[in-house]
Amino acid sequence: MKALILDASLKTATVKDIPLPLPAPGELLIHVHSIALNPIDSLYVAHPLGATGRVVGSDFAGTVVSLSPSTPSLSSSKSESKDEKKEEACKLKPGSRVAGFLQGACSVNERPGAFAEYVVCAWDLVWEIPGNVTFGEAASISLCGLTAAQAVYYRLGLAAPFGSIESLGLRSRDAQADEEGKEIDFFIYSASTSVGMYAAQLVRRGAEASGRRTKLFGTASGKRFQLLRDEPCKYDHLVDYHNADWVQHIRDLSDGHGMHYALDCISEGDSVRLVAETLSKDGRLGIVRSREGGAWEADDLRVEPIYGAVWECLGAEVQYQGLTVPASPEARKFATEFYRWLSEGGKLEPNPVRKMPGGLERVVEDGFALLGTGSMQDREQRRGEPWMKPVGAEKLVYNLIE
Known part of the structure; x- marks a missing residue:
């Protein structure tokens, strides 16, 4: 798969081909449709905490490809009561539309990031996207x-x-x-x-x-x-x-x-x-x-x-x-209670999004340039393209699958 990979020495990130991740127990493999940018994504590329080779990025939305065999599903749960089953069992299945976020290169700890064609994430730290919300909108919420x-x-x-x-x-x-x-x-x-x-x-x-x-x-x-x-x-x-x-x-x-x-x-x-x-x-x-x-x-x-x-x-x-x-x-x-609330129809409308052109290859050149490398004052981008106007009251979103 393609992923946006940190180069700590040059304080940037570039798209590279890397192996698909494998879901550990309790995790989902997810095909990413959209990603949304946060200031921390550009901050920790410009001021790296992690080593070269980390996948960067936080917010994602996509479809479930598979569940780890040990992930407790409704069909396989052996809970003694219905209440326990609701608490412990994963209702998601291949094809479910989900959103979540990963820590990526935003820590010293070695953890995966979200700006990739496929990600793995704990099943209870994603939420199911309602039908009236797009992948791009959902990516902006988590x-x-x-x-x-x-x-x-x-x-x-x-x-x-x-x-x-x-x-x-x-x-x-x-x-x-x-x-x-x-x-x-x-x-x-x-x-x-x-x-x-x-x-x-x-x-x-x-x-x-x-x-x-x-x-x-x-x-x-x-x-x-x-x-x-x-x-x-x-x-x-x-x-x-x-x-x-x-x-x-x-x-x-x-x-x-x-x-x-x-x-x-x-x-x-x-x-x-x-x-x-x-x-x-x-x-x-x-x-x-x-x-x-x-x-x-x-x-x-x-x-x-x-x-x-x-x-x-x-x-x-x-x-x-x-x-x-x-x-x-x-x-x-x-967090799991909050995401369960979202999955079950909790009323939280997506913020406005700005759909950015291109995919992973444009994130650093355009998206990170708009967000700057730290404070709110560090956003002095002066390029003339319409999608490069100053950011205000909206999230920058890239679609990896149109």
């Missing part, structure tokens, strides 16, 4: 959608539409008094990012499930306001982050008491400090990038930001950015 779900439900502690935190065997992290009818103010900084748009939807789904009245506040460029006010995000209040006084504006919109929850979807430069200033006395702040990774610095925050790597979903130790993320069975269980 990593950013789970990142948002982890932040909103698993770390900040809002009620989840697929079961309470307690039902997952986790301690509730809700910082707010469990007062009947209490209104929640939730603020999302950089609301038009992929994580931000999925987080808004998930805040809405959580409010619907719990019956808690929730107001959604966000910052974005003014030209994105109509997109964010419409379904599926339905923001109540939006402030242009170009305004120097946006922090005070957000606080004023909350009648001066500040936000109960905030999620910083950029977490670099001064953003963490500024977002922290929007919070109420007992507010909670989630971030998507760690201090240890060098993304931000602030020593006088009114709250301690809550950070966790999306890679926790693997349930295995992960080493990256000088960090060691310990294995977390709870985080793995949360």
Whole structure:
């Protein structure tokens, strides 16, 4: 098969022919139809963590080719009860349309990546694509959608539409008094990012499930306001982050008491400090990038930001950015519950996608050039092709099979 392979010495990636992967116990072999790009994909090619020869890339969507013989399927399950069968058995079969993500070259650990014609992935870390969603749209959901779900439900502690935190065997992290009818103010900084748009939807789904009245506040460029006010995000209040006084504006919109929850979807430069200033006395702040990774610095925050790597979903130790993320069975269980919810009709609409021309051979030349090699400020691409306009409120998608 063809795959996009890291060249750590030259800090790039090139398409090469490599053997097809073989599914280990509990894994699926998947024929990839579409891939979606994330900033971490280009970041860890420009600043390699892994050795030359790693398959790069995270998000994929495709069709199941085969299951490892030891993967528990509904037809072969010997569970003692129907409830156990639902928990333990894989409902997927050859031909099933699925999406997921892999860690690839985004860690020191040797793990496969997604930018290839075929991938292997644990059967419980993919979700079945509904018929009204294209492969390209589905490829854009898995990593950013789970990142948002982890932040909103698993770390900040809002009620989840697929079961309470307690039902997952986790301690509730809700910082707010469990007062009947209490209104929640939730603020999302950089609301038009992929994580931000999925987080808004998930805040809405959580409010619907719990019956808690929730107001959604966000910052974005003014030209994105109509997109964010419409379904599926339905923001109540939006402030242009170009305004120097946006922090005070957000606080004023909350009648001066500040936000109960905030999620910083950029977490670099001064953003963490500024977002922290929007919070109420007992507010909670989630971030998507760690201090240890060098993304931000602030020593006088009114709250301690809550950070966790999306890679926790693997349930295995992960080493990256000088960090060691310990294995977390709870985080793995949360991810499988989230993907099961998606498979069973959970309401999460795909973000807008930009279909990029070409396949694997154009990812570095075009897609990585658009995403840059790290921060949001590192996106200075000035090429004139229509597909090379600056990225905003959309995911870059390549179809490997038309």
